[in-house]
Amino acid sequence: MVKSAFIRCKSCGVVNKIPSNRFNDKPNCGKCKSPLIIPEKPVDINSSNFDEEVLRWSGLVVLDFWAVWCGACRIVAPVLDELAVRARGFVKVAKIDVDKHPDLGKRFAIKATPTLILFKDGVKINKIEGALSKDQLDQWIASSVKK
Ligand SMILES: [Zn+2]
Numbered sequence: 001m002v003k004s005a006f007i008r009c010k011s012c013g014v015v016n017k018i019p020s021n022r023f024n025d026k027p028n029c030g031k032c033k034s035p036l037i038i039p040e041k042p043v044d045i046n047s048s049n050f051d052e053e054v055l056r057w058s059g060l061v062v063l064d065f066w067a068v069w070c071g072a073c074r075i076v077a078p079v080l081d082e083l084a085v086r087a088r089g090f091v092k093v094a095k096i097d098v099d100k101h102p103d104l105g106k107r108f109a110i111k112a113t114p115t116l117i118l119f120k121d122g123v124k125i126n127k128i129e130g131a132l133s134k135d136q137l138d139q140w141i142a143s144s145v146k147k
Pocket of ligand 1: 009011031032033
């Protein structure tokens, strides 16, 4: 079934409705013709791209606060990689290395890794600590969105 995703243009800010069967056709913004970026792998977040990649994304973002030395983060990493492909255009996956970006860890009061924060249209809607399986992650997202 073809579903449509709402992708905000990074150049002009207009939200474009793109059917999922056109994701690979290099869609352009209907207004300014800039290429629309529909990531299919986790996006690395830092202080300078946080607003653009997380707060201004239209729809859902799973933001993973992780650390290189964290074993549970390595367990959840492939689950998030898989989600980024499977839910492309609908759930964006973003990652923050808390050692490189302590300012963002502090901003969201991160006490443990991994911590996942779910954003919808730039608003934080839920937060969970610890590694999740694929099913647990799907359930967490579904129940968070329903609230
Ligand atoms: Zn545009």
